[in-house]
Amino acid sequence: MSDTLEHRIKEVIVEALMLEDIEPSEIKNDEPLFVEGLGLDSIDALELAIALSKEFGVKTSAEDKRNREIFYSVDSLARFIREEQAAGRASA
Amino acid sequence: MSALRNLIRVMLIGLTLTLAALLIPFGFTLFVVSRVILARRPEPARIVATQRVFHRAFRFMHAYLDRLGLLGFDPGDAAAALPAEGGCVIVANHPTFADTSAILALHPQVTAVVKAAMFRRWYLGPVFRQAGYIEDTRTDFLGAERSVDAIVERLERGERVVIFPEGTRSVGEGLHRFGRIAFEAACRAGVPVVPILIRCEPLWLNKGWRPWRPPRAVPRLSLRALPAARPADHEGSSRRLRDTIYDRLTSAHAAEPHRR
Numbered sequence: 309m310s311d312t313l314e315h316r317i318k319e320v321i322v323e324a325l326m327l328e329d330i331e332p333s334e335i336k337n338d339e340p341l342f343v344e345g346l347g348l349d350s351i352d353a354l355e356l357a358i359a360l361s362k363e364f365g366v367k368t369s370a371e372d373k374r375n376r377e378i379f380y381s382v383d384s385l386a387r388f389i390r391e392e393q394a395a396g397r398a399s400a
Numbered sequence: 401m402s403a404l405r406n407l408i409r410v411m412l413i414g415l416t417l418t419l420a421a422l423l424i425p426f427g428f429t430l431f432v433v434s435r436v437i438l439a440r441r442p443e444p445a446r447i448v449a450t451q452r453v454f455h456r457a458f459r460f461m462h463a464y465l466d467r468l469g470l471l472g473f474d475p476g477d478a479a480a481a482l483p484a485e486g487g488c489v490i491v492a493n494h495p496t497f498a499d500t501s502a503i504l505a506l507h508p509q510v511t512a513v514v515k516a517a518m519f520r521r522w523y524l525g526p527v528f529r530q531a532g533y534i535e536d537t538r539t540d541f542l543g544a545e546r547s548v549d550a551i552v553e554r555l556e557r558g559e560r561v562v563i564f565p566e567g568t569r570s571v572g573e574g575l576h577r578f579g580r581i582a583f584e585a586a587c588r589a590g591v592p593v594v595p596i597l598i599r600c601e602p603l604w605l606n607k608g609w610r611p612w613r614p615p616r617a618v619p620r621l622s623l624r625a626l627p628a629a630r631p632a633d634h635e636g637s638s639r640r641l642r643d644t645i646y647d648r649l650t651s652a653h654a655a656e657p658h659r660r
Contacts, residue, residue, distance in 0.1 A: 350544035351580040357542055375541035
């Protein structure tokens with residue numbers, strides 16, 4: 309299950325950001341997504357936030373101070389999505 | 401003779417920096433005074449008038465530095481490359497801390513996108529707002545949308561907006577990776593991007609510069625416009641537009657590297 313979530317996040321990154329020369333499997337789970345590592349930029353961050361919201365139903369606000377930490381890597385995104393989904397189930 | 405000339409230059413640099421240190425932030429009171437004078441005007445007229453004040457101030461500053469033999473200034477064809485009418489995005493490499501003033505000295509009506517850290521300083525923010533400058537919010541994660549929206553609004557009003565896509569001064573011989581805010585805004589507004597190559601020969605006022613050790617030759621800051629690029633030729637993709645401009649600037653920069 310965990311591999312599926314991480315892999316789906318990678319697919320969303322490649323599809324939403326139209327990364328033409330990268331396969332999802334080439335993205336490492338712990339690799340930084342922004343600046344160094346995958347080299348995404350501030351506009352990619354916006355597009356990725358929208359795509360993740362559509363795909364997984366999780367939202368972050370622009371004012372959230374944890375954003376940099378949440379969007380650091382595939383691992384950190386997966387952790388955030390799991391936490392949000394668990395919180396959603398608990399409150400349901 | 402050469403040693404004496406160098407000593408005089410170092411003294412002039414010291415004097416200029418001392419004046420700058422004394423005048424900033426208090427020198428900006430001049431701009432604040434102009435703000436008070438212009439405050440009654442409605443916003444577009446106030447921005448136009450303040451940008452003209454900035455333009456004249458920076459043109460004077462570069463003429464002063466050129467005349468004293470501290471920093472030569474050659475605006476080249478850059479002013480002529482800006483569209484006579486309609487908005488455009490001006491992007492440039494960023495070798496020195498005089499690059500912004502050099503571009504603002506080109507034309508009376510240019511809107512600058514200013515680093516958030518500078519924009520939020522108490523003595524600079526009011527002046528920048530008075531001139532209608534835009535805060536670069538890309539350092540706030542997921543904050544880029546605010547900058548893009550503000551830039552698009554200005555471009556649609558026909559303004560020229562300058563942004564340094566490296567986000568900071570260039571280091572060494574290469575250029576930093578380009579951010580995409582400038583190109584995303586150009587695509588949304590459907591305006592051209594005009595790249596300007598800035599050179600400082602020999603390199604000075606760069607990161608880590610030492611005021612008391614100027615280059616032996618008088619440094620010369622020169623601007624050269626490269627061919628503009630249009631979103632329509634890049635299928636409206638800000639990524640492709642960014643890559644085209646990056647290639648043009650890096651190729652031109654590699655062909656004319658800065659001499660130290």
